[in-house]
Amino acid sequence: MNDDRLEEILNSIGAEEIPAEARKIAQDASNNFNKFLRQPSQPAKPSLLELIMRSRTTKLAAAAVIVIAVLAGLPFLPKNTASVTLAGVAEKLGQVKAIMYRMKMHVTGSMVPGTPQVSQDMESTIIISNDFGMKMEMDMTDPNTGKKTTQQMYVVPDSKLIVMVMPEQKRFTRMEFSDDLLAQMKKQNNDPREIIKQMMGCEYTELGRSTIDGVEVDGFQTTDPTVIGGVGENVTLTLWVDAESWLPVRSEIDFDMGEKMKVHGVVSEFNWDLPVTAEDFKPVIPDDFEPMASGMQMPKISEEGLIEGLRLFAELSGSYPKKLSMMELAQETMGFMTNRDVLEKIKEKIPQARGLDEDELDELDGDEVMMKTMQITKPLQSPGFFYMMLVQDKKEPVYHGETVGPKDIGAVLMRWKNADTEYRVIFGDLSARTVTGEQLAELEKQPPK
Amino acid sequence: MKHSERLELFENVRARYSVFLTSVLWKLTGDKELFTEAMQYSLFGIWRNVEKLKGEKAGSYIYRIALTANSKAWRNRVGRNGEIPNDPIDPAEDADERLDRAETAAIVRREISRLPRKQARAIVMRYLEQQDYQAIAEKLSCSKAGARSNVSRAMATLKSKLAVLA
Numbered sequence: 001m002n003d004d005r006l007e008e009i010l011n012s013i014g015a016e017e018i019p020a021e022a023r024k025i026a027q028d029a030s031n032n033f034n035k036f037l038r039q040p041s042q043p044a045k046p047s048l049l050e051l052i053m054r055s056r057t058t059k060l061a062a063a064a065v066i067v068i069a070v071l072a073g074l075p076f077l078p079k080n081t082a083s084v085t086l087a088g089v090a091e092k093l094g095q096v097k098a099i100m101y102r103m104k105m106h107v108t109g110s111m112v113p114g115t116p117q118v119s120q121d122m123e124s125t126i127i128i129s130n131d132f133g134m135k136m137e138m139d140m141t142d143p144n145t146g147k148k149t150t151q152q153m154y155v156v157p158d159s160k161l162i163v164m165v166m167p168e169q170k171r172f173t174r175m176e177f178s179d180d181l182l183a184q185m186k187k188q189n190n191d192p193r194e195i196i197k198q199m200m201g202c203e204y205t206e207l208g209r210s211t212i213d214g215v216e217v218d219g220f221q222t223t224d225p226t227v228i229g230g231v232g233e234n235v236t237l238t239l240w241v242d243a244e245s246w247l248p249v250r251s252e253i254d255f256d257m258g259e260k261m262k263v264h265g266v267v268s269e270f271n272w273d274l275p276v277t278a279e280d281f282k283p284v285i286p287d288d289f290e291p292m293a294s295g296m297q298m299p300k301i302s303e304e305g306l307i308e309g310l311r312l313f314a315e316l317s318g319s320y321p322k323k324l325s326m327m328e329l330a331q332e333t334m335g336f337m338t339n340r341d342v343l344e345k346i347k348e349k350i351p352q353a354r355g356l357d358e359d360e361l362d363e364l365d366g367d368e369v370m371m372k373t374m375q376i377t378k379p380l381q382s383p384g385f386f387y388m389m390l391v392q393d394k395k396e397p398v399y400h401g402e403t404v405g406p407k408d409i410g411a412v413l414m415r416w417k418n419a420d421t422e423y424r425v426i427f428g429d430l431s432a433r434t435v436t437g438e439q440l441a442e443l444e445k446q447p448p449k
Numbered sequence: 450m451k452h453s454e455r456l457e458l459f460e461n462v463r464a465r466y467s468v469f470l471t472s473v474l475w476k477l478t479g480d481k482e483l484f485t486e487a488m489q490y491s492l493f494g495i496w497r498n499v500e501k502l503k504g505e506k507a508g509s510y511i512y513r514i515a516l517t518a519n520s521k522a523w524r525n526r527v528g529r530n531g532e533i534p535n536d537p538i539d540p541a542e543d544a545d546e547r548l549d550r551a552e553t554a555a556i557v558r559r560e561i562s563r564l565p566r567k568q569a570r571a572i573v574m575r576y577l578e579q580q581d582y583q584a585i586a587e588k589l590s591c592s593k594a595g596a597r598s599n600v601s602r603a604m605a606t607l608k609s610k611l612a613v614l615a
Contacts (some may be wrong), residue, residue, distance in 0.1 A: 006604060007604075009550075009557050010557065010576035010577070013476050014576045014577045014578065015579075016476055018471060018472050018475050018476075019475075022471060022475045023471055025481065026470065029485060029488045030463055030467065030492065033489070033492040034460075037456060037496065147482065
């Protein structure tokens with residue numbers, strides 16, 4: 001390229017008009033940033049926060065967590081068989097080896113007060129096989145640019161791996177999951193018929209007959225929040241079943257996550273007789289894709305994970321989370337991570353970032369620091385997953401994080417049903433005991449000290 | 450400095466430079482997604498350095514913040530997959546020429562984000578803001594000849610980088 005051509009291009013860039021849309025984006029960014037700065041616990045120098053908030057990795061990981069949570073809670077949920085009719089449907093589906101369906105989700109609102117509102121559309125095609133695992137292809141549309149991004153997620157039970165592939169970024173990540181999570185996923189995700197059983201485990205109403213796409217269907221509806229394992233509130237789940245074949249045709253769900261986010265989801269286009277091979281579930285990763293976050297593990301879903309997560313939360317923030325439902329915990333965690341003291345504590349746990357000033361922190365690889373941050377804060381997700389599992393298993397968890405803190409040694413922080421007459425109790429000092437109903441009643445009479 | 454004072458100062462600086470930032474960042478990015486990202490980085494940068502932005506060197510710092518924000522946004526984009534965003538296009542142009550022009554402009558933008566800071570600033574002042582050498586010299590605190598030299602060095606760097614890509 002000669003000087004004249006380069007000059008010509010530079011001059012043409014310089015002469016470009018600034019579109020009204022750019023001015024609006026700039027104004028919105030300023031307004032959102034202003035709101036963020038006026039939060040009560042704003043950081044003075046948010047370098048690490050900047051990395052966290054701006055990192056594409058975080059956005060992808062956050063989306064993944066939401067998807068995993070919703071997948072874990074939405075379409076395939078366990079429980080007892082109580083209705084002859086729906087039980088017959090479940091039985092009929094017993095021979096199905098693999099299914100495919102489409103899931104559309106629309107999420108609106110803001111994860112953390114003061115941060116930009118999102119209006120995100122996600123469309124997924126999901127294939128689940130009893131023998132080979134799960135494969136999901138998800139398209140997300142950026143509400144600002146209209147640009148679509150794709151993610152593929154594979155759950156490979158044999159090697160206990162979740163593999164996520166991001167074609168636009170030419171990146172992929174492998175996350176190991178534990179036996180606990182595998183057992184949970186097997187119980188839920190590998191058996192799509194469970195949506196029916198789950199509905200039967202809740203109080204539901206029969207909506208009668210209707211027509212969807214020319215097919216006569218019978219409808220069932222529940223507003224029981226346990227149907228999604230405490231992930232959200234104000235839940236309405238509607239299931240439409242083919243009146244002739246008794247195969248599910250469509251399910252719709254609406255729920256709120258925290259005060260700010262609303263989710264609308266539709267599961268449809270079921271294919272109940274899908275021939276699959278192991279090859280269909282083998283992750284496809286082109287040679288030029290870079291690995292990201294290798295060695296990451298999914299959070300533990302166990303009492304141990306619960307205690308580890310609560311301990312870390314208290315270490316960073318000085319108290320326990322107020323609520324343990326997945327989204328409220330995520331919101332509270334993201335909220336306190338804008339606090340300067342909390343960021344400093346996390347920074348001190350990152351060898352590369354320890355002792356660095358703001359400018360030096362700038363020079364670090366953002367994704368590398370971000371991954372380290374995610375590894376350190378990963379246990380914070382465990383209480384949410386564990387609580388969700390307890391809700392789904394109808395173990396009636398009760399959590400007192402709003403009134404019980406780390407110094408309330410003998411106070412009941414959390415408890416759930418272990419068996420008909422037994423309860424597992426976690427105390428303010430995070431010790432645990434199994435007690436009878438009478439003992440629990442005595443313990444709960446004592447106010448926090 | 451108290452938080453309320455920092456907030457007030459931030460608001461003043463933001464209001465004073467918002468037209469400049471919008472214009473320069475748009476021209477440096479030419480793409481909504483990159484622009485949004487660069488704008489957010491700039492706001493973070495202003496907030497973080499707000500104490501330095503009340504003196505006479507404020508203008509200089511703002512350039513530094515804007516160029517760093519632009520580099521970060523580009524680094525996020527091209528560091529992973531080398532994807533070049535589409536440029537706004539003029540429908541009156543011939544299609545091939547338009548594509549070629551858009552692609553070249555995007556490459557030029559990306560290479561500006563990789564220039565040493567002083568050279569990037571010289572290019573931005575000279576071509577994106579279309580300032581004369583006298584004004585550039587004053588802002589860079591150097592002679593007119595020094596300003597010319599910075600611009601030509603930046604042009605030479607850009608040319609050599611573009612030659613490798615040709």
